[in-house]
Amino acid sequence: MFHIYCPYCAEYREEEEFHPKGQAHIARPADPTATSDDTWGEYLFFRDNPRGVHHELWVHAVGCRKFFNITRDTRSYAILETYRMGDQPSVTAESMILAERDAECGVTSTATMQGVPS
Amino acid sequence: MQRYSGFSLVKHALSHHENWQRHWRNPTPKKEYDVIIVGGGGHGLATAYYLAKQHGITNVAVIEKGWLGGGNTARNTTIVRSNYLWDESAALYEHSMKLWEGLSQDLNYNVMFSQRGVLNLGHTLQDMRDIQRRVHANRLNGIDGEVVTPAQIKEIEPALDTSERARYPILGASWQPRGGVARHDAVAWGFARGADARGVDLLQQTEVTGFKILDGKVVGVHTNRGDIGARTVGCVTAGNSGVLAKMAGFQLPVESHPLQALVSEPLKPILNTVTMSNHVHGYISQSDKGDLVIGAGIDGYLGYGQRGSFSVVEHTLQAIIEMFPMFSRVRMNRQWGGIVDTTPDACPIISKTPVQGLFFNCGWGTGGFKATPGSGNVFAWTLAHGQAHPIAAPFSIDRFRTGALIDEHGAAGVAH
Numbered sequence: 173m174f175h176i177y178c179p180y181c182a183e184y185r186e187e188e189e190f191h192p193k194g195q196a197h198i199a200r201p202a203d204p205t206a207t208s209d210d211t212w213g214e215y216l217f218f219r220d221n222p223r224g225v226h227h228e229l230w231v232h233a234v235g236c237r238k239f240f241n242i243t244r245d246t247r248s249y250a251i252l253e254t255y256r257m258g259d260q261p262s263v264t265a266e267s268m269i270l271a272e273r274d275a276e277c278g279v280t281s282t283a284t285m286q287g288v289p290s
Numbered sequence: 291m292q293r294y295s296g297f298s299l300v301k302h303a304l305s306h307h308e309n310w311q312r313h314w315r316n317p318t319p320k321k322e323y324d325v326i327i328v329g330g331g332g333h334g335l336a337t338a339y340y341l342a343k344q345h346g347i348t349n350v351a352v353i354e355k356g357w358l359g360g361g362n363t364a365r366n367t368t369i370v371r372s373n374y375l376w377d378e379s380a381a382l383y384e385h386s387m388k389l390w391e392g393l394s395q396d397l398n399y400n401v402m403f404s405q406r407g408v409l410n411l412g413h414t415l416q417d418m419r420d421i422q423r424r425v426h427a428n429r430l431n432g433i434d435g436e437v438v439t440p441a442q443i444k445e446i447e448p449a450l451d452t453s454e455r456a457r458y459p460i461l462g463a464s465w466q467p468r469g470g471v472a473r474h475d476a477v478a479w480g481f482a483r484g485a486d487a488r489g490v491d492l493l494q495q496t497e498v499t500g501f502k503i504l505d506g507k508v509v510g511v512h513t514n515r516g517d518i519g520a521r522t523v524g525c526v527t528a529g530n531s532g533v534l535a536k537m538a539g540f541q542l543p544v545e546s547h548p549l550q551a552l553v554s555e556p557l558k559p560i561l562n563t564v565t566m567s568n569h570v571h572g573y574i575s576q577s578d579k580g581d582l583v584i585g586a587g588i589d590g591y592l593g594y595g596q597r598g599s600f601s602v603v604e605h606t607l608q609a610i611i612e613m614f615p616m617f618s619r620v621r622m623n624r625q626w627g628g629i630v631d632t633t634p635d636a637c638p639i640i641s642k643t644p645v646q647g648l649f650f651n652c653g654w655g656t657g658g659f660k661a662t663p664g665s666g667n668v669f670a671w672t673l674a675h676g677q678a679h680p681i682a683a684p685f686s687i688d689r690f691r692t693g694a695l696i697d698e699h700g701a702a703g704v705a706h
């Protein structure tokens with residue numbers, strides 16, 4: 173069960189209030205009339221689907237009804253951060269690798285855990 | 291291969307059943323094979339079996355990172371049916387159904403295929419219209435099916451609440467008598483034994499960690515046990531297909547989600563058939579051991595954890611109680627999850643890829659167990675000929691660029 177921090181309500185709420193909406197940061201082709209079938213296909217259907225760090229869109233469906241983003245590990249299900257629409261993630265697959273390397277050298281990680289599933 | 295029969299049973303009884311042959315060898319990997327299958331689930335093992343049996347290609351390895359059949363093959367609720375709406379999918383699942391009907395004999399292995407029938411319930415007017423349309427389409431495709439009334443449903447499955455008191459009263463159902471269930475482990479083991487007997491190497495505890503690609507052509511795979519060469523590689527890795535595709539340098543129109551199931555304590559025989567409801571969203575049958583086998587919905591988020599949310603279990607049990615109020619005090623025994631590879635049109639991908647010689651058979655999502663023999667059969671043909679089997683052709687990856695989708699969300703058992 174997730175305990176999710178909504179960046180608009182600024183509160184932790186239960187998973188049941190939210191709906192996941194798939195991969196985040198997918199830009200709609202800017203000029204639809206000049207877009208090839210291949211590019212449309214990619215935009216509509218093809219996804220990263222990573223085993224690891226994933227940036228995804230969620231909606232606070234029975235709360236404020238706003239969309240926002242979550243960075244989550246699809247193996248451990250740990251929520252690494254939540255952030256507003258238009259913002260960029262501060263935790264990425266690359267930053268996690270660096271943080272792990274630092275942790276091995278005794279440096280403490282700056283990535284904060286905002287709610288871990290039980 | 292030692293054949294099983296009534297006679298062999300009696301013979302081995304004399305030596306206290308201590309001298310039965312092992313089901314398959316545990317070979318060391320060769321340097322090179324004609325064909326490598328990645329993924330030792332039912333579909334991968336069936337592919338290897340038909341490659342050897344029907345195409346005479348026996349220099350084949352099945353590479354499995356865990357144990358044979360330990361993925362979704364051993365985690366599903368074993369429902370088998372072929373009543374899909376569109377011609378393309380009906381042809382694929384009916385091809386499979388015909389193979390199921392002779393599978394135990396063909397494999398000389400009892401897969402416990404039981405054609406006890408499948409009910410798909412309708413609870414709204416729109417449900418009933420969709421059911422009628424699907425049953426008519428099925429019959430035009432030569433697939434058995436009937437629209438049945440609540441009174442007929444009561445006769446088929448007396449434990450179902452077909453009264454008008456229900457919160458979502460049952461208005462009718464589609465009924466496919468040839469549908470049913472099979473023993474999932476036995477399906478994997480039967481195909482594995484048959485493939486091994488024909489010379490296929492089953493390499494367990496061997497994980498593919500990358501592909502060897504030269505000038506856009508696959509020439510082998512990297513594994514945790516060293517590199518293995520092959521000019522034809524078929525990936526049948528279900529929930530992990532996106533990870534494998536990334537290793538080969540491309541994306542798939544696939545997302546991996548947890549899907550859960552649970553079983554109750556064993557009960558005396560109470561269910562005659564398989565009952566599914568899309569509307570209240572639950573499906574149930576009873577195993578030969580007596581446990582109620584209950585399928586849940588998927589979690590909406592991506593996940594590779596082979597477990598799901600508790601809220602999904604709760605919703606599923608609400609649906610089961612809605613259909614079978616008498617099960618309200620049955621205790622649940624075990625719950626687990628698998629990682630299902632869903633596609634945007636709820637249909638599989640059996641296809642070439644941008645890498646020459648590398649083929650994928652995935653995207654079976656929440657409903658591929660029923661297709662195990664058919665999928666292996668057409669994929670083996672595809673690998674042997676280097677081009678899609680006619681039944682597999684519409685399931686190419688290209689459909690997500692041309693727009694020729696095959697929308698089976700209505701007939702696929704689980705909403706996603």
Ligand SMILES: Cc1cc2nc3c(=O)[nH]c(=O)nc-3n(C[C@H](O)[C@H](O)[C@H](O)COP(=O)(O)OP(=O)(O)OC[C@H]3O[C@@H](n4cnc5c(N)ncnc54)[C@H](O)[C@@H]3O)c2cc1C
Pocket residue numbers: 328329330331332333334353354355356357358359360361362363364365366367368369370496497498499526527528529530534549550551585586627628629630654655656657658659660661
């Ligand atoms: C809870 C649940 C209920 C279901 N109910 C039904 C049902 O009632 N009816 C129905 O028809 N279908 C059902 N399904 C779907 C069905 O289980 C699957 O579609 C089907 O079993 C897929 O078979 P497979 O052989 O393709 O995959 P799997 O059995 O998952 O096999 C894939 C194999 O690939 C291996 N693998 C992955 N990555 C690698 C790697 N890098 N190297 C080597 N090996 C690797 C895995 O270890 C795994 O063994 C259900 C699924 C679930 C989870």
Ligand SMILES: [Zn+2]
Pocket residue numbers: 178179180181182232235236237238
């Ligand atoms: Zn909110």
